[in-house]
Amino acid sequence: LPHATEAGVWTYTYAKNGDRLHAYEIDFLTVADYYKGDPKGGYKAFVFTDRLTSDQLIAQRNWIEESVRTQLKIPYPQARAALLYEHSFGQGANEVLPRFILGSSSGIHDKQIQREDNAARNPDARLQ
Numbered sequence: 001l002p003h004a005t006e007a008g009v010w011t012y013t014y015a016k017n018g019d020r021l022h023a024y025e026i027d028f029l030t031v032a033d034y035y036k037g038d039p040k041g042g043y044k045a046f047v048f049t050d051r052l053t054s055d056q057l058i059a060q061r062n063w064i065e066e067s068v069r070t071q072l073k074i075p076y077p078q079a080r081a082a083l084l085y086e087h088s089f090g091q092g093a094n095e096v097l098p099r100f101i102l103g104s105s106s107g108i109h110d111k112q113i114q115r116e117d118n119a120a121r122n123p124d125a126r127l128q
Contacts, residue, residue, distance in 0.1 A: 023047045 003009035008025040024046040043061065045054040052060070069076065 020050050021047055022049065 001011055001013075003011045003022055006022075010023050010025060012021045012023070013019070014021075026046055043058055045057045045061070048054045048057065068074070
């Protein structure tokens with residue numbers, strides 16, 4: 001249900017005990033922070049409760065992850081930062097795809113397209 005006093009916030013109430021979870025309304029086409037965290041302080045929470053703020057939830061989440069990883073000797077992933085294109089959620093659909101996605105494995109196809117484009121622009125060139 002919509003939050004009683006805050007615009008753009010939705011509230012879920014657990015029927016058994018009345019605990020409430022509040023979620024900020026976000027635009028999933030422009031905000032990807034809801035999906036992947038960053039162990040170096042980049043994690044964002046778009047929820048809060050009546051007792052814990054978003055920042056407090058993040059602090060608790062980070063504490064749990066750090067303590068579990070330390071205890072079980074699980075390293076953080078060493079992958080490079082994500083590129084500005086998250087294909088699994090269709091992000092970038094409203095923009096031009098990055099060149100590295102549109103590139104081909106060989107230049108043959110590109111050269112054929114270029115020849116066809118040139119021929120279409122200058123039909124007299126085919127006669128020469």
